[in-house]
Amino acid sequence: MKNAAGFLLWLLALVIAVAFALILPINGYLMNLLMQASTYAIAVLGMTVVLGYAGQINIAQAAFFGIGAYGVAIGTTTLGMAFFAALALGAVVALGFGIVLGGSTLKLGGHYLAMVTISFQEIVTLVLTNWIGVSHGPDGISNIPRPHLGFLALDQSRHYLALCLFFLFVTAGLVAWLKSSRLGLSMQAVRDNELAAGVAGIDTYRIKIIAFAASACLGGLGGGLFAGAFRYISPDQFAFDDSVVLLTMALLGGVDAAIGAVIGTALLILLPEWLRFLKQFYLAVYGLAVILIMVFMPQGIFGYFARLFRRAPDLPRGEVAPLTLGASAGTGRPILEISGLSKHFGGLRAVDEVDLAIESGSVHALIGPNGSGKTTTLNLLSGIYRPTAGRIRLGGRDVAGLAPHLLAAAGIGRTFQNIRLFHSLTAFENVLIGSFRVGSGEHDAQSRRERALAALDFVGMAARAPVLVSSLPYGHQRLVEIARALAANPTLLLLDEPAAGLNLTEKQNLVALLRRLRGHGLTILLIEHDMDLVEQISDRITVLNFGRRIADGTPAEVLRHPDVVAAYLGEVAEDVTA
Amino acid sequence: MAIILQLLFTGLGIGAVYALVALGFVLIYRATNVVNFAQGQFAMLGGYCMVITTVDLGLPYWLGVVISLVVMALFGALFNLGVYYPLRHRSFLPVVISTIGASILITNLVLAIYGPEPTTLPGMTDYPGISFGAVFLDAQYLVIIATTLALVILQYIFFEHTMVGKKMQAVSQDKEMASLLGINVTGMIMLTFTYSAVLGGIAGILVAPILFVSVGLGAQIALKAFAASIIGGFGDVPGAIVGGLLIGVAETLGAFYISVPYKDAFAFILLFAFLLIRPQGIFGEKIAQKA
Amino acid sequence: MSLLELSGLTAAYGAVAALSGLDLAVEEGEIVTLLGANGAGKSTTLRCISGLLPPTGGEIRFAGAAIAGLSAERVVRLGIAHVPEGRRIFPGLTVRENILLGASNRRIARAALRRDADEMFALFPDLARFADTLGWMLSGGQQQMVALARGLMARPRLLLLDEPSLGLAPLIVQQVFRIIARIRETGTTVLLVEQNARLALAIADRGYVLETGRLVVAGKPDALWNNEDVRAAYLGGKRLSEESGAR
Structure with a gap:
């Protein structure tokens, strides 16, 4: 029952958001902010899965975001693919890198993963900057086309924003649903107590790889949409600093909830606009914010408020059946x-x-x-x-x-x-x-x-x-x-x-x-x-x-x-x- | 042949800098089980201290070094109080994220104050260097190698032949037991951070005349140092030094024979190779699982 | 005035009560032993005294001064050395270095420090051969000797020993206990937590038996050895249902 109500609420929000995007007069500047926020939020939802649910760090989300963006850019301009095919290509390539990176590192301790992801981030930046034949180097790729939906061309920004919001809502809905699913609970079990998770029957290594790869894939998806939104991309948009920004967004909003990812992203996209008086200091303030969040509010904004009104889980109703225990065959042997x-x-x-x-x-x-x-x-x-x-x-x-x-x-x-x-x-x-x-x-x-x-x-x-x-x-x-x-x-x-x-x-x-x-x-x-x-x-x-x-x-x-x-x-x- | 020797020399010089940063990083890890992702920023700060004191203020070089090291020592203590100490009872993830936050804070604070333009720092000496046939030993590289060697020896003496060094080792091996013996655990950790910051600062001072002093300097060196410490065997002191030298040589050779633009990638390729084939590193023990 | 006095001591690990109102006294020069099954609160008592675990209530007085809640570093400077369960030898340091660090609670000249360490090697002649061996390479018995020597280097008035026989072969256990008896002869007071009740009672002047954080019985070794409650605490024989029926 509760799930159904939640689903309806989510659908209603989706329709309203898409309708607002289509109807409300949004100026170009605000439009850019909204497109940036909605595409970033998809990548941050990836952080929710890997860091929030599975407790594994990923400091290369901007690299996966970049892989997705270049997938769309190269796919549509150089290879002449359709937009959605290129979007899928970028997400799949990001997923593949996620599987390889996770598979090689997730058996080792947590700090190995931190270092390997940072290294991967640096390599991606290097390759994007220097592989000029494919990536066009520091100049980046421009004139990235936007997609058609059947007869409907999404050329106008308001249409494209509606598309981004649609993807964001679907992703957020899936990530939120994942949390209480079998897979999501297994991830949280690995995060809370890896040893006990293994003994309870969870293949912890596999679960960690899945979480990491899913996170990479969402990074790629967000990046692909980002490329279409701004129609121009360059390597400096997907650097280490941006990975840190994505990490901060996840932590600020509340790392183990889909809503937290959206809140964190929205705040950190809008905050620099409100905090213009900080000028060049605003990235430094990000850094300080990360430390302060860790010390004072490790659950993030949403986590902090969620504690106040925690919703009761959906338990089976009616009579509790007696527990059956598979009595072993033939007592005495x-x-x-x-x-x-x-x-x-x-x-x-x-x-x-x-x-x-x-x-x-x-x-x-x-x-x-x-x-x-x-x-x-x-x-x-x-x-x-x-x-x-x-x-x-x-x-x-x-x-x-x-x-x-x-x-x-x-x-x-x-x-x-x-x-x-x-x-x-x-x-x-x-x-x-x-x-x-x-x-x-x-x-x-x-x-x-x-x-x-x-x-x-x-x-x-x-x-x-x-x-x-x-x-x-x-x-x-x-x-x-x-x-x-x-x-x-x-x-x-x-x-x-x-x-x-x-x-x-x-x-x-x-x-x-x-x-x-x-x-x-x-x-x-x-x-x-x-x-x-x-x-x-x-x-x-x-x-x-x-x-x-x-x-x-x-x-x-x-x-x-x-x-x-x-x-x-x-x-x-x-x-x-x- | 001469080319290879020349490249080896250059590689060892730059590798020595990575080794110094890796060393600071390993010491903090051993004392606190925390991977300090701001270790590279210590080097960057050391470089900027030198620029401010010797270039901007025009102080003598030696005085600049002294002031820079004092500032770095204070900074290490401050870092401990602000970034590690409040989180010392928490698990690994929050502390790591906190040090990442600190690295962003430091980088961007310097960026905001000093701007993105790289600055140059003159070498420690005007003397150009020594020629051995076709091999030219640049003076600054000689200074780097000599200083690193001296520091490694000093550190060895400190840890192996002084009671304070022994106490620091005791703290890194078993904090509770160390406190039962009356060792000031908090003080020893403070000392570790201070010393690691000074080590990072020295690395920055040494490397500044070779590379430009820029806000990117920290991340650039830190990533190589991280790779060095994994390759050497995580948490192992000789491993950090060997790993650092190895990476320095590998990237110098790689840049010359394979590709200049991808120079910075060789360290990571080496790192991935080790993770796949020998994740415990050169000197590391087999990683054991504990219940 | 007793050297050590606990009154109404309570302690907990998080929400789990470990000690609920313990009274106990140790006189100068005694060996007092704390007995009881696993989880009875013996180690917790030592941890409270040495400052590793701040008690949640009650008093600890050492030589008249209240020490409850002081940090471990300060307690050991007052003259209480704690040799914890499992020896806890620093694995990467040599035997000599481990022993030298035992004097970290005292301000002492280097020469005097060396002299004290040499005294320890005289007291534990077996260790002299291993002086430069790293801690992790020692056998359990050797580690226990190092732990005792390291504890004595603090020149304690009161030595807290937690399960010194743990995991040691019977012959080695006897050696360890002979040394504990000798330690008392030097005037050091000993509070001994031990699972091997028989041995502990053989060298102790008095004993206390704990069960789930409470004192069950106290007395002279002979009386305790013949007490049913003591045997029951270790080997059972007392029905849970009977005990609850009596309440």
Whole structure:
């Protein structure tokens, strides 16, 4: 319902804006400003996707903008293409560069991307300036034609502005819609917590490339329209400074909202006109503004106001369906078999030839003193580390060394010792991201949303679904994290110290929750320091010390095992004080 | 043969400047985990300080150098207080964007005050240089190489043989532990920014007589220095120096044998090649993922 | 007057309460140990004392002076050295450099600094051979020795030790504890957080047991060792439901 209302509102705004462009008397100067603003805004929307949604920096947006502009200029004048074909050409070339740049850099840390994009920006400027045979060099290209729409020639500026506004509205609508889509939520998950995103089944590298390439493509589209608007372009319009201007526009307006991009662009196009008294200082003021925004208003103008009236997310209505968990086939058979698993960090043997078998439908606890290799084992099972040696068989399939999202796809879900949620999203959105896993059993958007709500309900958090997770108390955050793992319908759930930091009541609720999960036939591997809890709910316990397995058996056997008692309470201290 | 030697000499000279800027950049990164995108502007400011003191005010060259370095030191401290310190507890992205903002601010402030016209600065000495057969060693290039060498040695002594140097290293390796030992972490970071600004300033003073002093000088040098530090192995001190020299030589050779207009592109081509083949750089450790 | 006195100490990590009203005292010359399971608040207590974590409430008095909320740099100048969990040796510095930096809280001449470091090499003879080895190349046991030596270089009146046995083989653990016992003989007071309850109680004069940020029981080592609550804190055996029923 809300989506439909939003769509109508957007359509109405589009019609009004286009009509105003066509009807209102706009003088040439204002016309130029409006055409500049609307084409820039499209490129800034690209920044919204890459920087706002996916959290990846791009300081080459002006280069992509320039590629799009030259695509139209060269396509229409030199190659004699139709305007829209040339526009598509420019956008596709920008997209291609985006894929290549992103693909080569996005596996590395963030500052690499910053430097590579700056370098790319410089190279594009160099090429545009010096490849005179194609780009006409510093003189630029003039007499760029404007398009025809069927019989209608858009030669007049007011017609062309209407076209630009149309593209802007479509782009802004798409970018706004993207935010709550599966792809957009995945981007935000990568931005908020890349590690958790991978473990939740998201191919983080692919998502980052998509975001970066989409941003480049929008840059190209905006640039292509810009070329038609001014009918003359030259390399100095697409330099490093302009990339910075595009970045500032995104940050000022509010980097993670489409409306923010439009606000930021409009302000920074109009501001220099209002701030004419600043004269040559106005770019310096841009720089200062960037610092001040980062220090005082990191969410930008729209982000700042959006906090005040946050709209509630659109939740599935009606009865919450009970959560179905794909009970593993044949209880009692081993679902996970680990043999000779080792992980060495330099000389440290964090995990040393560990064997472990987990029976389907059981709750298996992995315990041991601090530093005994428990969390490292979990990191090996969820793909965060690659094993040095050893085999991991899940349901008969060898999965050792797979990437986190592939292990998630194979059926492993997990939670973290220090909770890793997507902090800028709601509880519902966090859990919804879990349900995106291939194999969650849900194949369409509606059933995934229902499953997410069912998972929240299962842990008793349905009432808090629309709340931002960062504002939930700690105990509730733990439950949301478990719900996120459950929404993926895992065959094996790994829980890393789920009781840490919980008070007594919360611990009791956790025990009840774990019992219910076992009742549903879910297999659980649990790391926990609270021995009461372990004793109460585990079918079997494996004890690690110094990375090696020192005991394995039922709780009664293991907790009385002399080696275990010694590992926990200490060796006999014969001559220490002597 | 003589041509190659001549080009190597020139390349090492310009590469030494990149190395100095890269060094400042690596030191700040190691102390704060922040990539300072305004490092090149430090060099540009150093060049302008020299122009103002020696050309505009007509002060002696040595006095100009002293004043410029003092100004740069103060500027480094101010930069720390204004750009890094308020954001020190935030994640990487806001701080990087803030330093980018600072680079725009500095560039355009200079542009607004001094205008876009490039200015020239005379060399440190009137002595033209030394000839070895067909190879001519220009005096300014000799000064650059000698100064860089001296600075690298001084810095080595400072870090390896003084307690303050050790404390700075400790801060860059583990701030919390350093504070537990009673090391003044805030002060050490302040010192790092101050020193990096001075290094940048020296690079600017050295290179100003070769290139024109213009507002574009900062970005031009900074981009090469960034590339140098990645090629050398990100965060690695010897790597920054080797990377800087390598880029200097590569672009000088490239400009002579391949193309002059694309001179500035060779550094980036080298950079992309490294990112694809050896992203950890020459001296870098394999980039490890941590949970 | 006790050397260290905590009263009503509360602390939190963000919204998560870590300590809720802790009272504790350490007398000059004692070894006092803090026991409890993971997450009980032991390390948090040390972090509050040494200034890494400003407490949200309560008092910390050291030699009579209120020190709660002071920065770590200032606390260590007052004579409290904290050897944190995980050793935290500077990986890129040598053993000697790590040890020399331990005296950063004191104004001291270079010659005297060298002398103090040599004393440490006498106290930890094994380290002398590794004096010029970089920190990251050491084994866990060697790192723990360096961490202790570095802590002692501050000439502390009170030494805070967090899990010195963590991840060390039993034989090495015994060595470490022998050294801790020796440290006390030099007149340094020790507050020891330790998971290895047996060893900790073997060298301590008194112990406190924490559970979820609260004091459960305090007393002499023998009494604590035989106390059911202590065993339960580590190995379970006390039903959650029973405890809640008692409330």
